[in-house]
Amino acid sequence: MTAFEFRNGELHAEELPLSQIAARFSTPTYVYSRAALTTAFRNFDAGFNGTDHLVCYSVKANSNLAILNLFARLGAGFDIVSGGELARVIAAGGDPGKIVFSGLGKTAAEMQQALQAGIFCFNVESAPELERLNRVAGEMGKRAPVSLRVNPDVDAKTHPYISTGLKNNKFGVACEDAFVLYQRAAALSHIDVCGIDCHIGSQLTELSPFLDALDRVLALVDQVEAAGITIHHLDIGGGIGIRYADETPPEFTDYAAAIRAKLGNRKFKLVMEPGRALVGNAGLLLTTVEYLKHGETRNFAIVDAAMNDLMRPALYDAFHEICAVKNGGANEQIYEVVGPVCESGDFLGHDRPLAIQPGDLLAIFSAGAYGMSMSSNYNTRPRAAEVMVDGGNAHEIRARETVPQLYSGEKILTD
């Protein structure tokens, strides 16, 4: 990763010193590199060169319109999980014909919206969802393209909160039940069976769970096709991990090669739904040290970013590398890096060696995925600005929220 590098003792985003970005946009601010986003997409896509495929970027990882637009221009499709994400993709110039709609709680209104837009495929996660989709499509005089999301019951060996492919997870249809549901789908008058789908979890650092899942899915494909139902595409989901600390996730080329080897001569179109792997390491969160507090047992670095800006440490006990934007100055000490929110869970990093003084800038790395998109307004904190760096230029791709915006929809009783 060369998007964020030290030059002359200061961390830069592409050509720009981060101190310039902080001076212009204040902090906390998410900073993304256009070059890193582009490279990640191109590298991922290139692994499947020569195979009919569609990379559907998983919008929930980072749903900023500028990022969606950038991927759309690179030829991406999109994996969405709500009507809101559908609206975003369309507003960003994405092609509805390249959208797959995942998620286990699709409302009738969301189904109508997606049928109207003409999406590529609904990834259906249960029998009642299939029946509802058939009814909604029928009322509109349309046919809904459908994949069943099957749950292959494999252990993704990742954090339990982001593991989705085990029997006891709420996601998808159990493999044993999927065959009967495919037969039902094929018999419904407003459903077109087009594919099969699975997604077993996020931040996977090994290939074997992907391949185990694929074995089970392919066995099901054989069974379904033997019954005369054609599967046109295979959606292998997302989930490739990134390096936050010392993980060694699979290289994109190895991932693609292993999957292509499993498929052998089978002729269907491949769909993938990567999120984190495309954006995670293309962004960082820039924050300012407000106070240093030296306690008897611990030192605290209190910064102006918090769990509402970056929830992953509080939610998953996730690790994000943190470093001072400028080298030198103070003595190195070990700090708890914490935000100002009134929760003891509001930390960004434990036991970090940092040479810092109040007013210094810190960079929190690997914050491009599930950072801004999971942020909230807890403690009535306006959400951070987002900036995309492109060479020597910084573009504000989302303005910092203002406090009046936060309560603009609220009303006081008048009697």
Ligand SMILES: *Cc1c(COP(=O)(O)O)cnc(C)c1O
């Ligand atoms: C979240 C999600 C993804 C993306 O996962 P990453 O780990 O970010 O690649 C893909 N597909 C589905 C159905 C998801 O819920």
